Amino acid sequence: MAQLDLSTRDSFGSKIGVVAAAAGSAVGLGNIWRFPYVAGESGGAAFLMVYLGFILAIGFPVMLAELTIGRRAQRNALGSFKKLAPGKPWYLVGLMGIGAAFLILAFYSTIAGWTLEYLAQAISNGFDGKSSEELKNSFEQFQAAPFRPLIWQMIFMFLTAYIVYSGVKKGIEKYTKILMPILVLLIIVMSIRSLTLPGAEKGISFLFKPDFSKITWPVILDALGQAAFSLSIGMGTLITYGSYIPKNNNLPITALQVTAADTIIAILAGIMIFPAVFAFNIDPAEGFGLVFIVLPNIFEQMPGGYFFAILFFVLLSIAALTSTVSVLEVVVAYFSEELNMSRRKATILGAIGISFVGVLATLSFGPLSELQLLDRTIFGWFNYLSANVLLPIGAIFIVIFVGWHLGKKNVLDEISNQGELRLRLINLFMVIVKFIAPLAIAAVFIYGLGIIK
Numbered sequence: 001m002a003q004l005d006l007s008t009r010d011s012f013g014s015k016i017g018v019v020a021a022a023a024g025s026a027v028g029l030g031n032i033w034r035f036p037y038v039a040g041e042s043g044g045a046a047f048l049m050v051y052l053g054f055i056l057a058i059g060f061p062v063m064l065a066e067l068t069i070g071r072r073a074q075r076n077a078l079g080s081f082k083k084l085a086p087g088k089p090w091y092l093v094g095l096m097g098i099g100a101a102f103l104i105l106a107f108y109s110t111i112a113g114w115t116l117e118y119l120a121q122a123i124s125n126g127f128d129g130k131s132s133e134e135l136k137n138s139f140e141q142f143q144a145a146p147f148r149p150l151i152w153q154m155i156f157m158f159l160t161a162y163i164v165y166s167g168v169k170k171g172i173e174k175y176t177k178i179l180m181p182i183l184v185l186l187i188i189v190m191s192i193r194s195l196t197l198p199g200a201e202k203g204i205s206f207l208f209k210p211d212f213s214k215i216t217w218p219v220i221l222d223a224l225g226q227a228a229f230s231l232s233i234g235m236g237t238l239i240t241y242g243s244y245i246p247k248n249n250n251l252p253i254t255a256l257q258v259t260a261a262d263t264i265i266a267i268l269a270g271i272m273i274f275p276a277v278f279a280f281n282i283d284p285a286e287g288f289g290l291v292f293i294v295l296p297n298i299f300e301q302m303p304g305g306y307f308f309a310i311l312f313f314v315l316l317s318i319a320a321l322t323s324t325v326s327v328l329e330v331v332v333a334y335f336s337e338e339l340n341m342s343r344r345k346a347t348i349l350g351a352i353g354i355s356f357v358g359v360l361a362t363l364s365f366g367p368l369s370e371l372q373l374l375d376r377t378i379f380g381w382f383n384y385l386s387a388n389v390l391l392p393i394g395a396i397f398i399v400i401f402v403g404w405h406l407g408k409k410n411v412l413d414e415i416s417n418q419g420e421l422r423l424r425l426i427n428l429f430m431v432i433v434k435f436i437a438p439l440a441i442a443a444v445f446i447y448g449l450g451i452i453k
């Protein structure tokens, strides 16, 4: 059992293991569920362009900054700030990250639960013979039900807790290496099916032909929030994972591989979903349910659809699981290292605490759906607040910390593995973390929220 002991901290075993775990965290429902519906609500291609810009200019540097903090300090998200900046209020950034982990996992587990329901439906051949309209209705009935979604959510939280509890190296690292490539392959197969549906061109132009009149400040903020959410940055997941990365690992290469994998899978998800959206006459701005309505439609229309549906939802659940594990790990590493709990107690406490908050998120599609503030349900608020508020703010402080507090000497030392790697772009990186990223994120944030018009 991987016990977290400060003298011999658990760590990832291999280079591939590091990438698998970090990519496992990044690639999840954010790519396949969240990206298509946010892009769909925000006009498609123009959103994609802004999103890609943020991934490159901000996402990648922030990811590298987080990994640097974690590996430098060898501590959890809060302990890292305490260790690198003793006696200063920087630890509050870590504390905010722990809070964000609660919110994110609370609503993420709702959707992860839905994937289990859809897996069960796929197994019982539940999509067969249903029209688009019927698929949509049955989705809406399911999400509004008082019990079923809750039960799936709890099962998912249990699985997450089980893996975190048994340590990351022997469980998640091992399986993600095999399963993520299969997921990519399957998305490609489904994209091809989707692309060959009659009327598919409309979906492709929706995704790739930008109409820049769709770009407004709130849309830009959505793109930034989605980039942060999808890359798992801004709340300490990658600080925590960074603390398990061996000292000889090439951090820029790792960050690059994870960013590339995450981005490719999001785009593939778009190619899989939008042609089908238009072929089946579904509104791309349909929202949270988009993939759950569109995918069953495609499965019905493909040879071997029964089999592919099962495989797909198995893999989607696993992609979600490798992400939920990384969020729970933030809380567990904090509880066990800072509050001196055993890993076991930390896991149980964290999972139960989050599940309580998660019930509110799940019920906001049913019994609590009327409970709204400014047109958003509880789920809507968790989702919006975490991606569009907490992650951007967290990211600002993380880059400022690396740029101004750690400083070039320490950063260079850590990223270059104590001078072993030659880093040509280190000056560019420092300029980005000191000036460009914090200012750009702050500007998008302030304009996106409408604080300044």
Ligand code: TRP
Residues within 6 Å of the ligand: 025, 026, 027, 028, 029, 030, 031, 104, 228, 229, 230, 231, 232, 233, 234, 235, 237, 323, 324, 326, 327, 391
């Ligand atoms: N990135 C994951 C996804 O796209 C979700 C996730 C895992 C996450 N860890 C995170 C999001 C940390 C924000 C912060 O599904």
